[in-house]
Amino acid sequence: xxxxxxxxxxSMPRSRSAWLSNxxxxxxxxxxxxxxxxxxxxxxxxxxxxAVAEGSPHKDPIIGNCDNGMCLFADEVMxxxxxxxxxxxxxxxxxxxxxxxxxxxxxxxxxxxxxVDKSWxxxxxxxxxxxxPVVDFDDLTEPKVGRYLWEHLIPDLDFPEARxxxxxxxxxxxxxxxxxxxxxxxxxxxxxxxxxx
Numbered sequence: 001x002x003x004x005x006x007x008x009x010x011s012m013p014r015s016r017s018a019w020l021s022n023x024x025x026x027x028x029x030x031x032x033x034x035x036x037x038x039x040x041x042x043x044x045x046x047x048x049x050x051a052v053a054e055g056s057p058h059k060d061p062i063i064g065n066c067d068n069g070m071c072l073f074a075d076e077v078m079x080x081x082x083x084x085x086x087x088x089x090x091x092x093x094x095x096x097x098x099x100x101x102x103x104x105x106x107x108x109x110x111x112x113x114x115x116v117d118k119s120w121x122x123x124x125x126x127x128x129x130x131x132x133p134v135v136d137f138d139d140l141t142e143p144k145v146g147r148y149l150w151e152h153l154i155p156d157l158d159f160p161e162a163r164x165x166x167x168x169x170x171x172x173x174x175x176x177x178x179x180x181x182x183x184x185x186x187x188x189x190x191x192x193x194x195x196x197x
Contacts, residue, residue, distance in 0.1 A: 029062040035049075118195055
């Protein structure tokens with residue numbers, strides 16, 4: 001088994017999680033985007049990280065996950081990875097609703113509301129627990145915020161200022177059909193069951 005240093009970023013949906021995971025993936029660091037979707041039942045980010053570490057060309061990789069569904073399984077994920085470093089990315093629910101509805105126009109408004117409301121409650125709880133830095137979506141353009149997250153999550157590596165500046169020009173967004181095809185049926189059922197609780 002390859003040793004690795006884990007970090008987890010809990011985020012609201014539509015909160016630059018794909019962009020952030022792209023920025024954080026450099027050198028010996030690999031940050032998955034919504035990596036929990038690759039797990040089965042029960043949800044296990046550790047099993048996903050273990051598989052990634054085994055395939056890594058680096059001796060001691062740093063593996064992370066920036067995930068907008070992970071907040072619904074926060075207790076399970078943190079119990080499974082108690083030594084991980086954590087961070088939280090918030091975004092106001094009204095803005096998430098608008099953005100999510102644009103991305104998935106065929107999704108029923110009640111379903112969108114339920115996703116956003118449950119995620120918001122879970123995220124507020126995580127922020128209140130003080131598990132790590134809490135940043136706002138709107139502040140992710142600020143270099144000091146990028147540095148703050150980097151130095152908390154990846155303290156042994158220098159903050160890549162040039163990479164941060166370059167990424168500010170990028171618009172990274174998921175391709176919904178490809179993204180949805182990666183979600184296991186078991187995990188999809190788990191999410192919908194959790195949303196019904």
